[in-house]
Amino acid sequence: MDYLLTEEQMMLRDLCREVAEEKIMPVAAEYDEKEEFPWEIVKTLAQSDLCGVYIPEEYGGMGGGILELCILVEELSRGCAGIALSVAGTALGTDPILLYGNEDQKKKYLPDIASGKKLAAYAITEPAAGSDVSSMQTTATKDGDYYVLNGTKHFITNGGDAETYTVIAMTDKKKGSRGASAFIVEKGTPGFTFGKKEHKLGIRASSTRELIFEDCRISKENLLGKEGQGFMIAMKTFDMSRPGIGAQALGIAQGAFDAALKYSNEREQFGKPISSFQGIQFMLADMATQIEAARALIYATARQIDAGAKEISKESSMAKMFASDVAMSVTVDAIQIFGGYGYIKEYPVEKYMRDAKITQIYEGTNQIQRSIIALNLIKELKKK
Amino acid sequence: MNIIVCIKQVPDTTQVKIDPVTNTLIRDGVESIVNPFDAYAVEEAVRLKERYGGKVLALTMGPPQAEAVLREAIGLGCDEGILVSDRAFAGSDTLATGYTLAAAIRKIKIFDIILCGKQASDGDTAQVGPGIATQLDIPQITYVKKIEKIEDNKLIAHRMIEEGFEMIETSLPCLLTVVKEINEPRLPSLKGKMKAKKIEIPAWKAIDLDIDEVQLGLTGSPTWVSKIFTPPPRPKGEIFEGAAEESVNKLVEVLKDRLK
Numbered sequence: 231m232d233y234l235l236t237e238e239q240m241m242l243r244d245l246c247r248e249v250a251e252e253k254i255m256p257v258a259a260e261y262d263e264k265e266e267f268p269w270e271i272v273k274t275l276a277q278s279d280l281c282g283v284y285i286p287e288e289y290g291g292m293g294g295g296i297l298e299l300c301i302l303v304e305e306l307s308r309g310c311a312g313i314a315l316s317v318a319g320t321a322l323g324t325d326p327i328l329l330y331g332n333e334d335q336k337k338k339y340l341p342d343i344a345s346g347k348k349l350a351a352y353a354i355t356e357p358a359a360g361s362d363v364s365s366m367q368t369t370a371t372k373d374g375d376y377y378v379l380n381g382t383k384h385f386i387t388n389g390g391d392a393e394t395y396t397v398i399a400m401t402d403k404k405k406g407s408r409g410a411s412a413f414i415v416e417k418g419t420p421g422f423t424f425g426k427k428e429h430k431l432g433i434r435a436s437s438t439r440e441l442i443f444e445d446c447r448i449s450k451e452n453l454l455g456k457e458g459q460g461f462m463i464a465m466k467t468f469d470m471s472r473p474g475i476g477a478q479a480l481g482i483a484q485g486a487f488d489a490a491l492k493y494s495n496e497r498e499q500f501g502k503p504i505s506s507f508q509g510i511q512f513m514l515a516d517m518a519t520q521i522e523a524a525r526a527l528i529y530a531t532a533r534q535i536d537a538g539a540k541e542i543s544k545e546s547s548m549a550k551m552f553a554s555d556v557a558m559s560v561t562v563d564a565i566q567i568f569g570g571y572g573y574i575k576e577y578p579v580e581k582y583m584r585d586a587k588i589t590q591i592y593e594g595t596n597q598i599q600r601s602i603i604a605l606n607l608i609k610e611l612k613k614k
Numbered sequence: 615m616n617i618i619v620c621i622k623q624v625p626d627t628t629q630v631k632i633d634p635v636t637n638t639l640i641r642d643g644v645e646s647i648v649n650p651f652d653a654y655a656v657e658e659a660v661r662l663k664e665r666y667g668g669k670v671l672a673l674t675m676g677p678p679q680a681e682a683v684l685r686e687a688i689g690l691g692c693d694e695g696i697l698v699s700d701r702a703f704a705g706s707d708t709l710a711t712g713y714t715l716a717a718a719i720r721k722i723k724i725f726d727i728i729l730c731g732k733q734a735s736d737g738d739t740a741q742v743g744p745g746i747a748t749q750l751d752i753p754q755i756t757y758v759k760k761i762e763k764i765e766d767n768k769l770i771a772h773r774m775i776e777e778g779f780e781m782i783e784t785s786l787p788c789l790l791t792v793v794k795e796i797n798e799p800r801l802p803s804l805k806g807k808m809k810a811k812k813i814e815i816p817a818w819k820a821i822d823l824d825i826d827e828v829q830l831g832l833t834g835s836p837t838w839v840s841k842i843f844t845p846p847p848r849p850k851g852e853i854f855e856g857a858a859e860e861s862v863n864k865l866v867e868v869l870k871d872r873l874k
Contacts, residue, residue: 241807248801279804292804 231522233529235301242298245278246305254309261313261435262581267391268313268435275306275317276346284321285328289340295536296470300477300528307481308488311585312435314481316349318474319387319436322593323350325467326396326412330455335414339394351392353383353441354464361598363398363464364407368443370399372457375450377401377413379443382425385592389439390424393417396467397441398460410460414452421446432584465543470535472546472593476528476553479589483521483557486564486582490517494567510567517560524553544606551599554589561586615668615764618722619659619729620715620746621652621687623680624736637839638705639736648683651731653690654792657799658761659729660691666764669693671722675703675715681815688810689802696722700819705832708737712745714830717823719750727769728789732757740791747789755782759795 235243253274261268275281284299285291292298299321306314324343327335327350342348359366368381379399386395395415402409415422425440455463491514494505504510531549535542561583565572572579590596625644633640648656659670672687674680675698684695698718706714719725728747733740740756747754759779760772767786772779774793802810820830828834852868854861 237811238808241811242804245802245804245807252801274801277803278801279806283804 231526233525238294239298239301242283242292242294243301243305246280246302247308249274249278249280250305250309254306254313258310258313258435259575259578259581261310263434265429265434267437268310268316271313272316272346272349281317281320281346282340282344285324285340285344289336290344291340295532296473297529297532297536300473300532303474303477304481304484304525304528307478307585308485309481310435311478311482311582311589312433314478315387315433315436316391318478319352320350320392321474322467322471323352323388323392323394323396325470326352326454326463327414329466329470330412330459330463331414334451335454339414343394348393349388349391350394350396351386351388352467353386353389353395353397355383355385357382357384361595364410364461366398366400366410368397368399369403370401370411370413372401372450373447376447377450377453379413379415379421379446379448381443383441383443384425385428385438386441387436387438387592389437389441390427391437395441396454397443398464399443401457401460405458407461408458410464411457412454412460412463413448414454415443415446415448419446419448431587432581433588468593469542469546472550472599473528473532473535475589475593476524476531476549479550479554479557479586480521480524480528482582482586482589483517483524483553483560486557486561486579486586487514487517487521489578489582490514490564490567493571497569504567513563513567517563520556520560524549524556527552541606544603544610547594547599547602547606550589550593551596551603554586554596557586557589558583615662615666615727616725617659617662617668617670617727617729618719618725619652619655619670619672619687619692620743621656621672621674621683621731622649622734622736622742623647623674623676623683624649624734632842636705637842646679646682648686649731649734649736651733651735651792651794652683653731653799654794654796655729655731656687656690656692657797658792659727660800661797662727662761662764663691663693668726671696671725673715673718673722674698675706675711675718678817681817684815685810685813686802688813689806690800691803691806694813695815697815697817698823699817702820702827702830705835706830707835707837708739708741708745709836710830710834711742712749713834714823714825715742716746716749717825718818719746721818721823726786727764728752728787730789730791732791732793743789743791750789752787752789753784754789754791755784756791758790758792761790761796 282291283294283302287293303314303318327339343350356366370377370379397413397415398410400409401411421444423442425442428438494510495503497504528549531545564579568579571577623646626647631640663670670692672684672692672695674683678699681697730743744754755771755773757774758771759774762770770783773782854864
């Protein structure tokens with residue numbers, strides 16, 4: 231389908247595809263097996279100007295928006311969703327700075343992220359605060375010109391490997407969700423260390439780690455927005471980043487589908503390629519249609535955000551939820567088409583399935599996405 | 615530092631057809647790419663620019679569509695490109711090509727280093743690089759696998775030979791041809807690709823150059839191709855096992871037999 235991309239967007243897509251096919255696909259299985267952080271690929275992405283596609287030109291980026299980020303994440307995820315997460319997770323950590331950072335903060339942090347010199351991460355989840363973000367325990371206590379952070383964040387993407395962290399912590403527990411604030415914390419700040427590294431089912435080339443804050447003093451200049459805005463910053467960030475998760479899921483689905491389609495044409499049984507059998511054909515047709523529908527929804531949502539729309543929660547959640555559900559079903563079917571070979575690690579499709587699962591879980595489970603969609607529907611109805 | 619990198623557009627296959635009359639390559643209908651060896655020259659030129667500053671100019675001679683390789687080189691980090699293209703250049707052999715490119719380089723005037731791939735994947739002659747250096751009367755180092763340093767108008771390079779390498783110092787300006795061991799070429803950058811899309815590439819014709827027309831194209835090409843064929847593959851070697859003396863005797867017998 232033609233999405234009427236601009237010449238620059240097509241150039242971006244083609245370049246990302248080249249990187250995915252030449253640099254990522256050949257090593258994806260190895261990084262997955264070793265659970266190693268893909269620094270070599272990050273270097274390639276930086277050299278090709280792909281780390282800052284969504285960052286304004288004045289801060290060293292390419293000046294693109296959510297659509298450009300989605301194109302990047304989709305194409306890289308076709309190669310490996312875990313490797314793509316090095317940039318996608320960085321974008322998530324950078325979004326709060328883009329949205330609420332003041333000029334000094336933007337000037338200080340964005341250029342190094344845009345050039346790929348530094349990666350970023352976003353820290354909100356805690357052992358006891360998953361979907362229920364407001365139950366977080368990490369505190370930031372004001373002490374003169376400083377805030378003192380205490381607590382533990384976990385499941386943090388790019389944890390340990392990123393240099394710049396956006397952290398949500400409670401500045402006033404009594405106020406509940408209105409008592410949270412957002413901070414920028416740099417790696418190497420005394421009192422900020424890394425804990426357990428998780429071993430995961432999928433996206434194994436991405437690091438997922440615990441962040442530990444023990445009397446970690448940071449300057450009040452590192453506060454993003456105003457005190458008490460933390461929860462709102464977190465939610466606005468998710469509104470902006472969810473299409474990116476959708477794009478990651480879309481890339482996974484497309485990668486698995488491409489492999490399955492090719493295989494179905496090569497694999498012969500009963501003297502014919504299995505793609506000549508209706509049972510397989512119907513699966514291929516459904517997979518391709520679902521993928522195209524997910525892409526249309528993601529691109530439309532991204533364009534709406536880039537055009538400056540204010541109310542984007544519903545569409546953003548729809549894009550993430552639909553695409554990740556598609557990724558799960560498409561990757562399962564891709565394995566089915568590969569038959570016994572699909573279950574074996576020598577072939578690429580089992581990895582796509584393992585990678586797909588997380589997209590239904592993180593940045594809000596798909597159950598939470600459905601709640602957001604429904605609450606927005608009810609809100610819209612009441613407004614009428 | 616001003617660097618010129620000479621590149622060539624070649625057919626993307628080793629299975630090309632030969633014109634039975636002129637014994638030259640038929641290029642129509644075959645997808646074209648940057649000569650793989652030249653990609654290393656482009657990468658090295660861009661690395662030298664990153665190391666020492668300056669700018670890189672990509673130069674190619676060929677039909678109008680050869681402009682595509684210049685845009686590719688700009689996407690990879692070259693600053694500008696010049697296409698040398700004229701019907702008068704058609705059928706040039708390595709002598710005429712070297713002569714024409716040298717004339718273009720004289721017109722460019724300012725340069726410190728000229729980089730070329732060690733040879734082109736279609737003709738495999740490895741003569742054009744040295745030809746340019748000879749025409750320009752500047753020093754050349756062929757088969758370079760490392761540029762050690764450039765200092766005080768001097769360059770030190772490692773030249774690959776069958777067993778090891780030679781370390782050679784030369785004054786600038788000079789011409790180097792590079793081997794694939796020298797680096798690993800990068801992928802293009804987004805900024806580079808955008809620049810490549812927009813940039814205007816001048817096309818120089820024969821009349822733009824200070825040259826003798828008799829030395830151009832087919833007329834200026836003394837090379838006469840009598841036949842083109844795929845050489846038979848080298849037969850497998852034979853290994854004689856056993857004690858040294860016994861093996862040597864066996865070898866001598868076999869050699870005597872062959873000479874008969």
